[in-house]
Amino acid sequence: MRIPFHRPSIGAAEIEAVVRALESGRLGGNGEVCRRVQARLAEIAGVEHALLTPNATQATELALLAMGVSSGEEVLLPSFAYVGQANAILACGARPVFCEIDRATLNLDPADAERRVTARTRVVLPVHYAGVACDLDALGALAERHGLRLLEDAAQACGSRWRGRHLGAVGDAGFLSFHETKNLACGEGGALLTSDDALFRAAEIAQEKGTDRNAFLRGRVERYTWHARGGGHVLSDVLAALLEVQLARLAELTSRRLELWNLYHDGLAELDADGFIRRPDVPEQCEHNGHLYAVRARSPRLRDRLLDGLRRRGIEATFHFQPLHASPFAREHLGTGDLRLPVTEEAAATLVRLPLFADLPREDVHRVIDEVSALCRSAAANV
Numbered sequence: 146m147r148i149p150f151h152r153p154s155i156g157a158a159e160i161e162a163v164v165r166a167l168e169s170g171r172l173g174g175n176g177e178v179c180r181r182v183q184a185r186l187a188e189i190a191g192v193e194h195a196l197l198t199p200n201a202t203q204a205t206e207l208a209l210l211a212m213g214v215s216s217g218e219e220v221l222l223p224s225f226a227y228v229g230q231a232n233a234i235l236a237c238g239a240r241p242v243f244c245e246i247d248r249a250t251l252n253l254d255p256a257d258a259e260r261r262v263t264a265r266t267r268v269v270l271p272v273h274y275a276g277v278a279c280d281l282d283a284l285g286a287l288a289e290r291h292g293l294r295l296l297e298d299a300a301q302a303c304g305s306r307w308r309g310r311h312l313g314a315v316g317d318a319g320f321l322s323f324h325e326t327k328n329l330a331c332g333e334g335g336a337l338l339t340s341d342d343a344l345f346r347a348a349e350i351a352q353e354k355g356t357d358r359n360a361f362l363r364g365r366v367e368r369y370t371w372h373a374r375g376g377g378h379v380l381s382d383v384l385a386a387l388l389e390v391q392l393a394r395l396a397e398l399t400s401r402r403l404e405l406w407n408l409y410h411d412g413l414a415e416l417d418a419d420g421f422i423r424r425p426d427v428p429e430q431c432e433h434n435g436h437l438y439a440v441r442a443r444s445p446r447l448r449d450r451l452l453d454g455l456r457r458r459g460i461e462a463t464f465h466f467q468p469l470h471a472s473p474f475a476r477e478h479l480g481t482g483d484l485r486l487p488v489t490e491e492a493a494a495t496l497v498r499l500p501l502f503a504d505l506p507r508e509d510v511h512r513v514i515d516e517v518s519a520l521c522r523s524a525a526a527n528v
């Protein structure tokens with residue numbers, strides 16, 4: 146039997162909510178449903194404001210625009226990151242500066258980021274990989290020392306906390322993703338989180354093509370008009386209705402993921418002890434959301450053997466981020482051809498993500514563990 150890598154958990158309540166939204170006759174965005182979901186998201190994350198967007202990439206662009214990032218300025222981010230964030234930086238006319246990650250967590254290495262600060266640096270944009278928090282103490286201190294804004298990529302981190310605080314709510318702003326592969330999914334979707342009123346107001350305007358339409362919809366102005374640069378970054382109320390149900394299931398969906406995550410973690414302990422793989426590290430102050438289970442094989446050859454062997458056995462396992470600094474675009478247009486980030490390069494070459502989603506049966510996790518074990522133990526000693 147085939148084991149898919151991922152499948153969203155959509156039940157009768159989600160289907161009913163979408164039908165109700167369609168029947169309401171209001172299909173556009175920033176309506177009543179969007180407002181309810183934003184209020185609930187802000188409450189869950191412990192921030193003053195949440196703004197729904199069609200994806201996390203657009204939330205990034207809004208945050209950067211609202212922070213006033215512009216031409217010639219620089220944004221620090223890990224090379225082991227999603228390509229959308231680098232594009233959002235470019236869309237503001239700024240330059241992404243790729244940094245190294247920490248070997249244990251695969252999150253931004255604050256010391257490496259600090260070495261790359263220049264007079265042009267405006268923002269540090271760390272990724273909470275796998276929903277496990279970055280070293281936010283060190284990153285907060287770095288931002289303060291150099292007068293930078295801290296923008297958290299919490300795309301994978303809905304439901305995750307750091308010292309009790311929701312990820313995306315610790316820096317100046319943060320963002321979540323509700324893409325179909327995320328813990329909560331509405332197909333495509335994202336949200337900007339912030340407690341900074343001025344930043345939020347600027348983001349709201351940028352979200353609605355540079356106009357104050359949001360204030361108009363709330364009855365604060367009589368008609369809306371053009372105030373600033375902006376784009377079309379609004380999520381439809383139909384997708385927000387789907388997200389509303391998923392949000393109500395946050396605790397249930399997170400705990401199912403965590404249960405499966407722990408099954409993998411226990412079941413793969415021996416392979417880790419025997420040096421075939423390295424399991425993920427979760428620092429003590431992090432409460433993670435079981436978003437993904439990724440191991441690192443002891444060599445790129447063993448990783449390729451695992452991906453290939455699992456695929457042949459009907460198990461969809463996959464790699465993750467390809468280092469951005471080594472991409473054809475970055476080499477050609479950002480001059481990163483000589484940049485070496487050894488931890489990033491090694492992580493990308495050895496990482497295997499195993500199937501993990503809320504409705505994955507426990508027996509399937511056991512089967513994946515057995516197949517991974519068999520493939521590792523039958524590998525030649527030099528693989």
Ligand SMILES: Cc1ncc(COP(=O)(O)O)c(C=O)c1O
Binds near residue numbers: 273
């Ligand atoms: C760490 C990270 N950041 C950003 C994104 C982008 O999310 P979206 O597809 O909602 O733009 C992803 C998506 O996979 C991600 O994993």
